[in-house]
Amino acid sequence: FHFTLKILVLFGIENRKQFLIQNQPEETN
Numbered sequence: 001f002h003f004t005l006k007i008l009v010l011f012g013i014e015n016r017k018q019f020l021i022q023n024q025p026e027e028t029n
Helices: 002-023
Strands: none
Touching: none
16 A cells, blocks of 8 residues: 555656646746
8 A cells, every 4th residue: 555655656756747837928938
């Protein structure tokens, strides 16, 4: 159970990173 929970947490962190990257305007590099 702990292994699955860890994967879900890591997957959520990756999704959050991509979400933040997508929300950033491309003009500011």
